[in-house]
Amino acid sequence: MVRINGKEEAAAGKTIAGVLREKGYQAERVAVERNGNIVPKAAFGDVCVEDGDVLEIVGFVGGG
Template identity: 40%
Template sequence: MLSITLNGEARQFAEVATIADLIGALELAGKRLAVERNGEIVPKSRHALEALHDGDALEVVVAVGGG
């Protein structure tokens, strides 16, 4: 079980190993979003490569169109 802080809230996930896995678990795959892990932006090209660890703090922001 992975324990992280997501957008300021303590959360636990099973079967989540990478940022890409987390995005899938949150049902955000395919959406325009920005991910910050422990204070650093993670480029989309690295989402599948970046392993998550207990205690990581993530901010996930989804872009919303409009005007």
């Protein structure tokens, strides 16, 4: 299991890009932290989520 924003989910084996797509996030509008380290956007398609990982996904909201 993988903890995503505080919830246990079955996401092991997927890329970060795949997880974002499944959850409805736009990759260009989020920051992702994996196990305490920021993942560069360019690596979203390359980094595979492993069992026991902790992901924090933070979306950016515009406004004024």
